[in-house]
Amino acid sequence: MNLESPIKTVNASPEKVYNFLMDIGNFEKLMPEDTKFEKISDERFLFALKGMPEIVLDLKEGTPYSEVVLGAASDKLAFTLTADINEIDEDETEVQLLFEGTFNAMMRMMIKGPITKFIATLSDNMDRIE
Template identity: 60%
Template sequence: MNLESPKISVKKSPEDVFNFLSDIKNFESLMPENISKFEVLSEDKFLFALKGMPEIVLKKKEVIPPNKIVLGAAGGKIDFSLIANIEQIDPETSEVKLDFNGDFNPMMAMMIKSPITKFIETLVTSIPKSI
């Protein structure tokens, strides 16, 4: 299953956006209001839970400065990745899009498509306010 957030414009350079997203503790400020838990486990791994959902651990898997950060599931029963793509529009403006890629059976994909879509939209639209 592949989902994409809308592209959003951020009045910061790609380096500033990349540096913000590279520091995983900053993801707490991007989380939706219905977050019930957020915990930094190490400098490249964090755990979060939304109300009514299981805890998810994300780990930084790949970084390509200043354009791409890949977070992936760290353990658990499901394998997925969350990819932040950062493009330069001009020296002080960037465009950011989040991609979610996961390998789910059709029933699971149908159940989680809407909440995951809403989740990545919340994350990406929170970036300009949080950075």
């Protein structure tokens, strides 16, 4: 299952966006309201969307100023969430979130709506990058 957020234009340099996303604690600022968030380490956090189980994400890799990849820590719900960062100019950046996972038909049906809404909210909240 592949999902994409809308492309969001952020008034910050690609370097600033990249550094913000590489700091796991900053994801709390992007989360939807009423989402449980817990930073576990500098490379891992836990979150829980309403009506869904807790999910632990690990910072998998970063390509300076162009990409940040997070991945599920559990094989039960294996997926990646990639932030694709593209420079418009030195103080303006486009960011798109890409969700990729392999799920059975039943699981896909259950999570598609909440995950689509989740990545759209993360994208909308990119304005909070400081």
